[in-house]
Amino acid sequence: MTTSSTGNAGEKPVPSGFAVSGRTALLRAETALFMRDHVLSLVSHDLRGPLNAIHSWAYVLERKLDANDPNAQRAVTGIRNGVDQQVKLLETIVDATRAETKSLVLAYAPFSLHPLLEETVEEVRSGLGRARGVEVTVDSQLATEQLNGDRERLAAALWLMLMFAVETGAEGATVTLVTKADTNAWHASVGYEANGTALDDPALPHVLEAFARKQAREPREAKRIAWVLALCKRVAEAHGGSFEQVDATGSDTATLALRVPLSATAAK
Structure with missing residues (x-):
């Protein structure tokens, strides 16, 4: 699937070679559903x-x-x-x-976190990061830790966190994923510099839906997240964990934070 845009006069054309993989298309559809x-x-x-x-x-x-x-x-x-x-x-x-x-049905099974991390980061880089000139870096303290949960659902949540951060980045921006596991839970935090213009610029290549990106620029009530991030919140809570979106303040970057118990159990 090739993305193109006629745009308005003076707008930079979307690269004609930009395309999304079948997996990226599936993840985008799931994001829209949630x-x-x-x-x-x-x-x-x-x-x-x-x-x-x-x-x-x-x-x-x-x-x-x-x-x-x-x-x-x-x-x-x-x-x-x-x-x-x-x-x-x-x-x-x-x-x-x-x-x-x-009522999200989860397929529980133990899996290694490090391979999931590598696969998801590469999907985001190839799915949009390189086309947008946004670098995705990883600061990982993971080794051989395993999590008992739904691997596909958690991969989708991490993908969306990273993809949303890339969507907000101007060319040359950096998105940083910091991840670790303590004795109880897996933590993944995505830091990024929010650029509202890049998020909603029709001349740039995008993966997330236009309506979702537009709504994400609007002010949010306390403790509410941008609608497009609903998948992250639902998947985290279904595993007995949590998801949080924190806007940038002062010199701090914006962050998306996911926490999931290593021995995840279905939320009540």
Whole structure:
């Protein structure tokens, strides 16, 4: 698959030879799936609060209005019925649609972390890093450590962390992966200099979806992540671990941090 862009006048053309592998295309599709389900989860959660408030105030109004006024009573009943219909839509459509990733099925097996690291870093370098002129460096303290978990899912999470960091980098930028394992968990931290222009520049080659990259530039509420990183969060939590996105402050670089127990067990 070759990526191309006509762009606007004066824009630098995307290199005609830039192409993504089948694995990169698969990982991009999985990223989009998890992002969709993450957005649906936010919609379901954020709409329930206002709907519950409307429902409660409808009962307050009903007690204040004249019980003998049929028009007023019909209006209040209409409000309550409308709220009930919206809640039912959330339950039957929104919640049901995201069921595929809500209960993530994992294939547990012990595997060595170091080979996973090498394979994933090379996939990112060949998938976008070299085309963008962004270097991916590794500071690894891993040796022969093994993790009991879903290798493919964890590889996808690490790939997305690195790919997102590369997407934000201008030509000549460096993305650094620092990784280690202590007695309890595997830690992987990706440090990068966020460049919003590079992230959303249509003249540059990209792997992640345009909508995802655009949303990633918008301000985030406390403790919420960019939607495109939903796969990382879901996979980490499914293994009983955690994922965090920290924006750059002052001279510090932005970071994406993954922690997964070495003896991972399914989250409750």
